[in-house]
Amino acid sequence: MHLSIEDVKDRIVEVMIRELELTLNPEEVHGTSRLDDLFGMDSIAITELIIGIEKEFTIKIPAEDLSVEIFQDLETLTEYVKKRLHGKTTGSIEGQDKTQC
């Protein structure tokens, strides 16, 4: 199934709201520039987001990709997930089978 970048973003926002138990509507999450703003002081919340995204898109995020650059905002995260999804269908993402989840 081919997902557009907007579809991926919408689904990530849904995961955020569900997993982080946010009391925001999707539009408010879309409008957030940095993910830190959503988590506040809760640095552990990102681990729940990672697991939620993996379940939602049936992908694995390998250890080497768990970086601040990817998780800095909704755009970078969406781009990354889109890339992983593309890699899943073409099998082109290096390191995909190296994860130990």
Add this chain to the structure above:
Amino acid sequence: MTTSNRFFSIRDIGIFFYLVPFRMAASVLPIGAIRFFGLLMGHVYSALAYRRKRRIQQRLRTALGNSTTNDEIMELSRMCLLNAVACHVDALILNRIGTQALLANGKVSGLEHFKNALLKGKGVLLVTGHFTGLKIACRFLHESGYPHFGIVKRHADDPGASWLENRYLSSYWSKVIDQKGRVPVFVEDKDLGLRIMKRLRENGIVIISLDVPFSQHLLTRPFLGYEQAFPVGFLRIVYSTGAAVVPMVGIGNSSAFTICFEEAVNLREAARKDEFVAKNIDILVRILESQILKDPAHWLLI
């Protein structure tokens, strides 16, 4: 951060003495001489720190109940203070002692439990308390090729400490001590969650000190006769990732120590995250309590 009314305290002089002249002297003096000096300082401290000794005695009475005599309580409180000083002195010795020489002085038990937990491939959270041999246990893991990190606070945040200690001395302390075998990750770091996740994904180890409330997620539980807040953020990670939780205790110093890995905790399942955290923190607090009651003089936070 908690602010103290005092800019400076007498304790700051002691910390400065330990971190600068004593640490420098300890880098060149024979190890036997450092130990002797540490023992001497321990006896002096034990004789002078009567207020702290009284607090320890009160806590021991509450924790141990009527099964322990007054003489035993007095002796235990003296040992607690001696061990507290010896532990700081030993931290300096640890930076000088070679791996083979260190490992020859200790006993490690239950390593198979730890290895079995690693076989699951989801990372291991080693849950422990501030026991005298914690630094040695970290060093053992480091030298044995198990990548790990511990989570600490950048500033002491101790209401009893001066502003100077909270702001500068404690961070300088964590910079200059623990050079080998312990890479601290700070609870204040925004990427803490990512770093924990990354380490677990690499099937690595994260050390959790259960006896300090270094977390944004805390739950209060009865503990040794008092109510205490415990960090529970790591249990949320366990719920999501399925990482194993292995209790560990390190007792002693570099001249004689034991490190014990217990069987991985059989965590109780729950449909909801909050329920999982609440059920399992109870199990872990009881484990920590039993470890402390077994060796109360070796628990540094009494």
